[in-house]
Amino acid sequence: MIRDPIERAWSHAKKDLVRNRKRRYEDVSEQEFRAFFTDPYQLRCARYTEQYDRWSAHLRPGHLFVGVFDDITERPEALLLDVLRFLGVRSEQRYIDPSVREPVNPTESTDMPQQYRRLLQDVLGRELEALKDRFGLSWP
Numbered sequence: 001m002i003r004d005p006i007e008r009a010w011s012h013a014k015k016d017l018v019r020n021r022k023r024r025y026e027d028v029s030e031q032e033f034r035a036f037f038t039d040p041y042q043l044r045c046a047r048y049t050e051q052y053d054r055w056s057a058h059l060r061p062g063h064l065f066v067g068v069f070d071d072i073t074e075r076p077e078a079l080l081l082d083v084l085r086f087l088g089v090r091s092e093q094r095y096i097d098p099s100v101r102e103p104v105n106p107t108e109s110t111d112m113p114q115q116y117r118r119l120l121q122d123v124l125g126r127e128l129e130a131l132k133d134r135f136g137l138s139w140p
Contacts, residue, residue: 003069004139005127006120009037010112012045015105025110037120041094049130066135076100 071079084091
């Protein structure tokens with residue numbers, strides 16, 4: 001599943017720095033957020049094209065499903081039907097539980113401050129271009 005790398009980083013930061021540490025957003029310093037966003041592990045998490053290349057190197061062509069993360073909330077039933085078709089199994093609405101619309105692992109709804117968005121755009125700019133070029137994906 002490919003997610004907007006900037007939104008992925010923000011969501012992961014809120015989960016790790018706020019929710020998991022039982023803190024409020026206001027208690028996390030700018031320095032902590034900046035360190036989190038530029039951590040090598042976090043940067044690897046955002047490099048979907050590298051992850052795709054790594055997986056596809058071990059699979060036959062056409063054996064790697066690429067989905068868009070936003071479809072989980074925007075069109076969960078259709079996404080699951082796409083996955084079922086990809087797997088070559090019966091893809092019928094009756095096999096999809098209504099609970100697919102319930103959030104799993106939500107974090108506090110906090111808008112991303114512009115200074116973090118700019119930092120992430122700078123840090124992840126190449127990946128954003130690669131996702132657009134390779135998969136036709138872009139985010140506002």
